[in-house]
Amino acid sequence: MVEDRGPSCLIVGNYCHDVLIKDDTVIGESLGGAASFISGVLDVFSISSTYISKVGTDFSYPVTHPALICPSFKTTVFHAHFSSEIKREERVLKRVCACDPIAPDDLPNSHFSFGLAVGVGGEILPETLEKMLDICDIVFVDIRALIRVFDSIDGTVMLVDLRETGFYRLLPRIRFLKASTDEAPYVDVEEVRKCCCLVVTNGKEGCVLYEKDKAQQVAPFPTIEVDPTGAGDSFLGGLVAGLVQGLGVPEAALLGNLFGSLTVGVIGFPSSI
Template sequence: MVTDSKPIQHRGLIVGNYCHDILLHNNLVIAETLGGAASFISTVLDSLSLPFHLVSKVGPDFAHNALTANHPPLVVPTSLTTLFQAHFGSNHPDRILNRVKSCDPIRPSDLPFGSRFGFGMAVGVGGEILPETLERMLEICEVVFVDVQGLIRRFEDEEGRVRHVGLKESGFFHLLPRISFLKASEDEASFLDLEEVRKWCCVVVTHGKDGCEVFCRNGCLRVDPFEARQVDPTGAGDCFLGGFAAGIVQGLDVFDAALLGNFFGSLGVAQVGPPSLDLSLVQVVKEEMQKRKVQDSLCSEKIDECLCFRMPHDQDQFYASLVAAKDITMCHIQENGWNLVGSHKVVEQSNVKARLVLNSVQKEPISSVDSEP
């Protein structure tokens, strides 16, 4: 824990609950894995050797203590770990997401006391980020990245189906002028009033296989994607945000940071759960980032400089270097047929690669969604 009142360079604060994620195809459980945006983002930041403190809550039923040993959660004895079911199938090709169980929210008192951080990331997935918690993060973090899903998601029906409310009705809108970067998926962006929100903070909108766009009051930038063989889309946006934030914090300009985000997003969809990142791949990424660095570190006074939408003169070289490193790594993963997270072999089932289901955290019968519109 940080003990003085000065921000430590590159030291981050990640706030968001770990989850149990269950993937179902035509109501058949094909995988159970560690979930929550914090789990995906911590994997990316750890791989890039970017230090951070993580605040996450789970219940005594949490099944992934071994995978989170480097960043252990707070265990709430009277609560259950947040549990999501992601449904795929012939009747609903797009993912249907339900929150089945919910852990306690993260409150301002759960954040480190007397500490300041170079950057913060509010990355809730199940309603655990409260307005007062985000406000506290804005007070103790120099630069704050926010995933809008943690602000606008609502879970109002009996099945916990994920729905959205407009950002203006979410209780967070008044904090926008103090947020540095707001990330949203293409679907979530329709709940933002993008033209209004971009006047207050930088908005990054992900478009899946089509890359991303960065919006600020003085411009818009579109960044190309990386090819990916999609296995599981869960966590792709989280991996993107981890890569984007790491790039910004470590001195890349906004174009290169967004390109790095797209790169990690493409790695995220190729495996089930938080991705296993090859050491040789990460080393190449670090070396390329060092070459591309335009400043030593990021603070609030440098945000405008970072958001100058200049196109790097040799952006193709950065893209090509990342593509080459990624191709080598993905060939290795596919040839060996392993998802290295948790050392469980990847198996092919219903056209979805999934980790073998062991010691299930799902105790109740799975509700059918085939009749849903």
């Protein structure tokens, strides 16, 4: 008799080196990449998960779920620039180094209950997402994986409309699409909600779930924000963990808000989760 191990997850997205810079001074360096924050949440619930991430030989951090080593590439590096001149919480994000993209052949030929496409540095290709949709029952996509582009000179992160990407044709097959309030203008909310659940996160305001015939606000957890890096990733991990545990979507989103609030209270990766 084969043992039933419950739902399984496939998480696709590279690990990164994150460098926080305020007024041209480095104030912190940490493990980055959505996969690192999501693993910190899913591991709390002992959810069976497979991680497909790529790093270079210069990768500096120990991780619970090893990455694929690419000898010809360096690890993806992001510089997050903050300024004391800016009163509201705002940063300029730059990708200063990019590792090898994740190709369809890098994914296992296995079946998964859930798939999470969580690229942050342009590492997920349209054909890679298409294979995820083929091998996973339910796929969650962070919109960053689809609409981020990078300045050819200094790597500044910019956004483009989803319709302008090679991912647009796959939208009807995606079950959950997550976007921040800064990213939501780059999708047509009314169009997206017809085919999937659009989750829009809004920091201390919580999140809103947009489904075919309704929109629902999900309450936040109050916290003091120190560093917003990874909050959306931890939110997504909590959302998925809640659904795996059998919660409804609003309750799972509330759990996501909890993990997001824990993440913004520290610089870099939260060790307390």
